[in-house]
Amino acid sequence: MMQKMYDWVDERLNITPMWRDLADHEVPEHVNPAHHFSAFVYCFGGLTFFITVIQILSGMFLTMYYVPDVINAYESVKYLQNEVAFGVIVRGMHHWGASLVIVMMFLHTLRVFFTGAYKKPRELNWVVGVLIFFVMLGLGFTGYLLPWDNTAYFATKVGVQIADSVPFIGPYVKTLLTGGDILGAQTLTRFFAIHVFFLPGALLGLLGAHFVMIRSQGISGPL
Amino acid sequence: MAKQDKDATFVGDSRVSAKRIPNISPSYSDFPGKNEPFWPNFLLKEWMVAAVCLVGFLVLTVSHPSPLTDKANPNDTSFIPLPDWYFLFLYQLLKYPWAAGDWVVLGIVVIPGIAFGALMLAPWLDTSKERRPSKRPVATGLMLTALVGIFYLTWAANHEYHLAHPDKGKGTGGKEGSSATAPAPADTSFKADALWKAQTSCMGCHGKNMEGGMGPNLQKIGATLDAAKITDVIKNGKGAMPGGMIKDDAEIAKLAEYMAGLK
Numbered sequence: 259m260m261q262k263m264y265d266w267v268d269e270r271l272n273i274t275p276m277w278r279d280l281a282d283h284e285v286p287e288h289v290n291p292a293h294h295f296s297a298f299v300y301c302f303g304g305l306t307f308f309i310t311v312i313q314i315l316s317g318m319f320l321t322m323y324y325v326p327d328v329i330n331a332y333e334s335v336k337y338l339q340n341e342v343a344f345g346v347i348v349r350g351m352h353h354w355g356a357s358l359v360i361v362m363m364f365l366h367t368l369r370v371f372f373t374g375a376y377k378k379p380r381e382l383n384w385v386v387g388v389l390i391f392f393v394m395l396g397l398g399f400t401g402y403l404l405p406w407d408n409t410a411y412f413a414t415k416v417g418v419q420i421a422d423s424v425p426f427i428g429p430y431v432k433t434l435l436t437g438g439d440i441l442g443a444q445t446l447t448r449f450f451a452i453h454v455f456f457l458p459g460a461l462l463g464l465l466g467a468h469f470v471m472i473r474s475q476g477i478s479g480p481l
Numbered sequence: 482m483a484k485q486d487k488d489a490t491f492v493g494d495s496r497v498s499a500k501r502i503p504n505i506s507p508s509y510s511d512f513p514g515k516n517e518p519f520w521p522n523f524l525l526k527e528w529m530v531a532a533v534c535l536v537g538f539l540v541l542t543v544s545h546p547s548p549l550t551d552k553a554n555p556n557d558t559s560f561i562p563l564p565d566w567y568f569l570f571l572y573q574l575l576k577y578p579w580a581a582g583d584w585v586v587l588g589i590v591v592i593p594g595i596a597f598g599a600l601m602l603a604p605w606l607d608t609s610k611e612r613r614p615s616k617r618p619v620a621t622g623l624m625l626t627a628l629v630g631i632f633y634l635t636w637a638a639n640h641e642y643h644l645a646h647p648d649k650g651k652g653t654g655g656k657e658g659s660s661a662t663a664p665a666p667a668d669t670s671f672k673a674d675a676l677w678k679a680q681t682s683c684m685g686c687h688g689k690n691m692e693g694g695m696g697p698n699l700q701k702i703g704a705t706l707d708a709a710k711i712t713d714v715i716k717n718g719k720g721a722m723p724g725g726m727i728k729d730d731a732e733i734a735k736l737a738e739y740m741a742g743l744k
Contacts, residue, residue, distance in 0.1 A: 264504075268501060268504070269492060269501065270492060270495070270497065271497060272497045272498065272501075272502075274501070274502045274503075274504045275502065277504065281519055281520035281524075282506050282507075282518055282519065282520055283518070283519050284507070284509055284512050284516040284517070284518065284519070285516065285517055285518070285519050285522075285523040286512075286514065286516055287514035287515040287516060288514070290515070290517065290523065290526070291526065291530070292526055293515050298530070301527070301530050304527055304530075304531070305530070305531065305534055308531045308534070308535075309538075312535075312538075328553075332552040332553065333552075335549060336549060339546070339547070339549055346546050346547075347539075347542055347543065349547050350542035350543070350545070350546055350547045351538070351539075351542050352547075353547030353548075354538065354541050354542055354545070354547065355538070356565075357565075357566065357567070358538060360567045368624075368628075371603070371620075371624055372614045372621070372624070373612060373614075374607075374611070374612030374613070374614070374617065375612070376603055376604045377604060377607070377608075377610070377612060378604070378608075380604075381604035381605070384601075384603065384604050385601055385604075388597075388600055388601040389601075392597075395567070395568075398565055398567060398568075399565075399568070402564075402565050405549055406552065406553045407549050407550040407551060407552060407553055408550045408551050408552070408553055408554060408557060408560050409548070409550045409562075409563070410553065411553035411554075411555065412560050412561075412562030413562050413563060413564045413565065415562060416562045416564060416572070417564060417568070420571075420572075420575065420589060423585050423589055424589055424590060425586055425590065440555075441555070442555075478612075481612055481613050
């Protein structure tokens, strides 16, 4: 039955090469912790992705309760935290996951750097990886404001002031981020849009490019 | 796209070749070393690692509810902002006089620009074929220096914050809306001494019974500051608090003595 369904789809879409590439490819010995325990350093990239998936899922559930406006944002987070079943867990995962993803990505970057894996022919994948790092920092910065508590408000105020003091483009960046002269209703809505639509879109595109390049180039060889 | 035979046939009017590739796994024993297939052998191991990490992650989540301080109040001038920990190193950099004020361009554009620019352009800056860290001392050395710098700056920012706010920074979760950064709860039964009640300028900010208001709660100030330090704060001010509100030194000494006794 399964074989028949597979054949039916394969006849129309030729999925076998895709399956070969996605799933049925070789994993070299030197990256496999089952053979060399020190190869656990090669797990950091996968764990970064794993936590990113957790962030996306927990974030999707958070938006089912979160209200992005200055009057209700704080109340909705408080409600989610204290009243909703498992709300404290879902918000906790998103909150701590934001830190963990940075930690994992940092470790992954160091692994790639110290094994010299960014060298020819993998230069472009390194650049995409650094861009992913920036997008993640952007997600952290914009997400920090969304609970609209004092910590969030004043940390963002400092961040926006820092952006403002960049010569020439600073004031424009500030206006782009805050949507006005002050950090207020416009800012919260903008940060929500950036955090939930713009940056995740960029992130998914970059992650796709990252993975396609890994598959087409393979993992760098042993040192 | 894949090359097609001249007389290849296609499925209907699509560009999918009618000639099917049989779905047979390659023989992994032909690869050098102990290669194994990603699916399902390696993926299973990856999932085990992920499961262990997930357990640790959930333990952290359950034991430390995410913090939630009071609702944002733009007029709260006493609130000391602190960015999330992974921005602390940049935040700390901008506190140094050589990277702030007239030199802010250095701290805000030049140093981070060079650091992140070099990170992004690493493949073109380090073009040797050599991959071992010990064989490319410049790249390894620069990265280690940057790491030490980042760790030091993050530590310094956190350390300075805790020095300046000894009562803050103990995460308590968001259950009651009180948290690391909220002021100590005021003791309503606390009655300040007549020495305090004589100082209307202090009461304006710290409250009739030292319960706090614009300024922090001082009901247990003796636990963190001694008389000499309190005298210094009264004379010279601190943060948003102005100094020199009380002119008479003897009066300051008496008040400081009284406040240092509050524990």
